[in-house]
Amino acid sequence: xxxxxxxxxxxxLGFLSGGTLGGLAxxxxxxxxxxxxxxxxxxxxxxxxxxxxxxxxxxxxAVWAVGIGVLVWLSWLNLRTPGxxxxxxxxxxxxxxxxxxxxxxxxxxxxxxTADALSERLAASxxxxxxxxxxRLPILGDVMPLPGLGLLVSVGDVLMLVGxxxxxxxxxxxxxxxGLAVEAD
Amino acid sequence: xxxxxRSFLLFExxxxxxxxxxxxxxxxxxxxxSAVLSFAIVMTLLxxxxxxxxxxxxxxxxxxxxxxxMLVMGPVPAMGVAVASRLxxxxxxxxxxxxxxxxxxxxxxxxxxxTGALVWLELVETPxxxxxxxxxxxxxxxVAVLVDAVLLQAYAASRQRQSMGRLFMGSLRxxxxxxxxxxxxxxxxxxxxxxxxxxxxxxMMGLLVVMRQSFAYLLDxxxxxxxxxxxxxxxxxxxDPRRQGHAERVADLARAIGMELGMHxxxxxxxxxxxxxxxxxxxxxxxxxxxxxPSRASEVLAGVGFLKDVVxxxxxxxxxxxxxxxxxxxxxxxxxxxxxxxxxxxxxxAAVRVYDHGHLEAILAVEERERVERAVWRLLTPGAREEA
Numbered sequence: 214x215x216x217x218x219x220x221x222x223x224x225x226l227g228f229l230s231g232g233t234l235g236g237l238a239x240x241x242x243x244x245x246x247x248x249x250x251x252x253x254x255x256x257x258x259x260x261x262x263x264x265x266x267x268x269x270x271x272x273x274x275a276v277w278a279v280g281i282g283v284l285v286w287l288s289w290l291n292l293r294t295p296g297x298x299x300x301x302x303x304x305x306x307x308x309x310x311x312x313x314x315x316x317x318x319x320x321x322x323x324x325x326x327t328a329d330a331l332s333e334r335l336a337a338s339x340x341x342x343x344x345x346x347x348x349r350l351p352i353l354g355d356v357m358p359l360p361g362l363g364l365l366v367s368v369g370d371v372l373m374l375v376g377x378x379x380x381x382x383x384x385x386x387x388x389x390x391x392g393l394a395v396e397a398d
Numbered sequence: 399x400x401x402x403x404r405s406f407l408l409f410e411x412x413x414x415x416x417x418x419x420x421x422x423x424x425x426x427x428x429x430x431x432s433a434v435l436s437f438a439i440v441m442t443l444l445x446x447x448x449x450x451x452x453x454x455x456x457x458x459x460x461x462x463x464x465x466x467x468m469l470v471m472g473p474v475p476a477m478g479v480a481v482a483s484r485l486x487x488x489x490x491x492x493x494x495x496x497x498x499x500x501x502x503x504x505x506x507x508x509x510x511x512x513t514g515a516l517v518w519l520e521l522v523e524t525p526x527x528x529x530x531x532x533x534x535x536x537x538x539x540x541v542a543v544l545v546d547a548v549l550l551q552a553y554a555a556s557r558q559r560q561s562m563g564r565l566f567m568g569s570l571r572x573x574x575x576x577x578x579x580x581x582x583x584x585x586x587x588x589x590x591x592x593x594x595x596x597x598x599x600x601x602m603m604g605l606l607v608v609m610r611q612s613f614a615y616l617l618d619x620x621x622x623x624x625x626x627x628x629x630x631x632x633x634x635x636x637x638d639p640r641r642q643g644h645a646e647r648v649a650d651l652a653r654a655i656g657m658e659l660g661m662h663x664x665x666x667x668x669x670x671x672x673x674x675x676x677x678x679x680x681x682x683x684x685x686x687x688x689x690x691x692p693s694r695a696s697e698v699l700a701g702v703g704f705l706k707d708v709v710x711x712x713x714x715x716x717x718x719x720x721x722x723x724x725x726x727x728x729x730x731x732x733x734x735x736x737x738x739x740x741x742x743x744x745x746x747x748a749a750v751r752v753y754d755h756g757h758l759e760a761i762l763a764v765e766e767r768e769r770v771e772r773a774v775w776r777l778l779t780p781g782a783r784e785e786a
Contacts, residue, residue: 238563239660245562246406246552253509253545254413257420260516264423280412 215366216256219374223381232385240384242297243290251287255280262316262339270339274315281308295383300376307369310353318344318354319365327363406556407502410549414505417512421473424515429471436596437467438479440603445487447607453614459606460484462580463599464507465514465542466587469535473515480507506549514542532585539584543577564662571663579609623704631674634681641677644740644750649673651777652736658773659732665725672711673733675699677751679716694718714761715753724766731762731770739778 227237242248258277262270281304288301311317319341321328335341344354355365441460448459460483468476481504488500518538521527527534551569555562570577583602590598631645652673656666679695696713699705713719714730722730734753741750762770 235567235662238567238662239561240563241561244405246556247409249548249552249562250406250409250413253513253549254409254416257413257416257509257512260420260423261416264419276412280409283409 215370215374216252216377219377220381222374223378224385226378227382227385230382230386232382234385236385236387237381240294242287242294244287248284248287251280251284255284259340263337265339267339270315274312278308278312294380296376296378296380298376299372299379303369303372303374303376305369306353306372307367310350310367310369313349314342314354316340316342317367318342318348318351320344320351320354320356321365323356323358324363324365325358327358330363331365403498403553403556406553407498407505410502410505410509410553414508417509418474418477421477421508421512421515424473424512424519427472429475432595433471433591434475434479436599437463437471437476438482440596440599441467441479441483442486444603444606445483446490448610449487449490451610451614453617457576457610457613458484459610460487461507461543461546462539462583462606463587463602464511465539465580465584466591466602468511468515468542469518469538469584469588470591473511476511476515477508480511502549502553506546506553509549510542510546513545514538517541532589535585535588536581539581539588542584543580547573547577560657561662564657568663573613576609576613583609627671627674630678630681634677637681641680641750644737644744645674645677647740647744648676648733648736651739652732654777655732655736655770655773656729658777659728659770665729668708668711669729669732671705671708672715672729673736675705675708676712676715676733676737680751717757717760719761727762728766728770731758731767734758734761735770735774739774 255277258273258280261273265273285301285304285308288297288304291297292301307317317340319331319335321332321335321343324331335343341355342348344351344356348354353368355367355370357366357368357371358364359366441463444460444463445458448457460480464476464480464483467479470476484503484507485500488496488503492500515538518527518534521534521537522531524534547569548566551566552562554560555565558565583605587598587602590601594601628646634645635642649670653666653670656669661669676695679693679698681698694712694716696709696716696718699709699712702709710719710722710726711729711733714722714727715734719726719730735758737751738753738758741752744750759767761767
């Protein structure tokens with residue numbers, strides 16, 4: 214959802230700042246096709262946690278971590294492109310806290326009125342864990358309430374959103390006119 | 399297969415495996431066997447029928463029915479019938495060859511159906527899904543069709559080492575309306591099938607065949623345009639054999655420079671046509687004397703309707719484009735520069751027109767000219783691209 218929202222926001226801001234879709238299309242990233250497949254894979258894998266028996270969770274987490282690792286490496290390869298570094302930092306931040314705790318820790322203290330609803334969703338989600346005194350890297354978990362939406366997001370989510378928006382806006386404004394942002398893979 | 403293509407297939411396979419498992423978890427109730435068989439038979443018939451029609455590689459006629467099946471029966475049976483119909487078509491078309499293409503095709507279909515199903519299930523509990531189910535069908539269908547298209551272009555980009563964005567935009571221009579029609583057909587299938595069963599599918603089948611043939615005619619017309627222009631260029635070369643291959647080489651080089659400059663889609667197509675026809679005025683000139691054509695290329699082609707946006711580019715090449723748009727000037731400069739490069743390589747100065755330095759300088763301002771020259775340098779100098 215964060216990814217879809219950031220793409221939508223990036224496109225809207227890109228158009229408002231005079232960018233074009235042609236600019237976005239003209240921007241090349243290293244390993245961009247692999248990036249597409251990986252984003253889909255890492256977005257689908259967390260959904261399997263709810264369906265798979267608990268004994269499979271470490272294996273699923275390992276596969277997910279490998280996918281995120283390759284995504285971070287691809288971000289590193291494209292570091293010169295605006296926004297990609299921030300996106301990579303967000304991915305790393307989320308991956309670190311998830312791997313340290315076996316799932317994304319959620320701190321319901323920040324949820325306010327929506328704490329009950331979030332608590333139910335937390336109980337049903339195997340990819341998320343309740344934050345507590347033993348949580349590692351608690352600051353990187355889902356701690357920030359999203360105003361009006363009743364959702365909690367992490368520092369990594371915010372960095373990813375900023376990175377994707379910055380990349381899309383930059384590419385829409387400069388991608389086509391500036392030729393290749395980064396040389397072909 | 400390039401290593402990029404292999405790594406793409408690896409991660410697409412991982413995404414497909416996850417998609418199948420996610421879909422298995424989403425399945426709510428077992429669909430009627432008659433429904434599964436109806437979809438399987440109609441989709442297989444369509445896919446196999448498609449094998450014998452021209453441009454079968456460019457169009458997947460059964461794709462919207464797969465999305466419709468997902469909306470009617472859930473993702474797992476839809477994946478089953480989609481995989482079966484594609485397998486049948488592939489075996490008829492290629493026997494057991496091109497296995498990587500088949501794997502990509504099946505993975506792509508499975509992923510797009512799973513993502514479409516996820517969106518549909520998110521929407522079905524909301525007021526939008528309960529009050530306006532057709533809207534949720536359309537949105538879920540649109541996501542499935544879009545994911546399918548993005549994965550197809552990602553696969554093509556990984557194999558051809560081209561920009562995925564440019565391939566996607568080119569595909570959107572050519573097939574955007576078809577994708578819209580795919581979404582309509584999938585939503586209509588979801589609405590009609592519960593009422594009309596197999597008759598609803600047969601109605602959709604008729605629509606799809608008409609749609610598919612219309613698109614094939616469009617591709618035929620584009621091919622006819624291209625062939626006509628190649629014939630014109632060949633006529634010039636037949637008149638003076640020393641020019642043999644010049645037009646096609648210039649067109650290839652100009653397109654490569656254009657891609658290096660970030661051009662795509664229609665702009666790249668215009669550049670290719672202008673380069674192919676830049677010497678068409680020499681058809682009437684004496685062999686070996688490119689300096690005295692009886693009329694200019696832009697004048698020769700002025701009345702050809704489908705070349706109306708190529709003529710201004712040629713006019714600049716001819717020295718007639720004082721009021722030309724900046725984009726036309728850039729394209730013209732690339733054509734003239736590519737022609738000169740080909741002359742340098744082949745040393746057919748007597749037969750090929752050479753654009754002198756003053757003529758080139760008059761076409762473009764210094765800054766833009768330097769941008770093009772940098773692209774030419776990157777393209778023609780070994781290792782320059784990595785250095786840049």
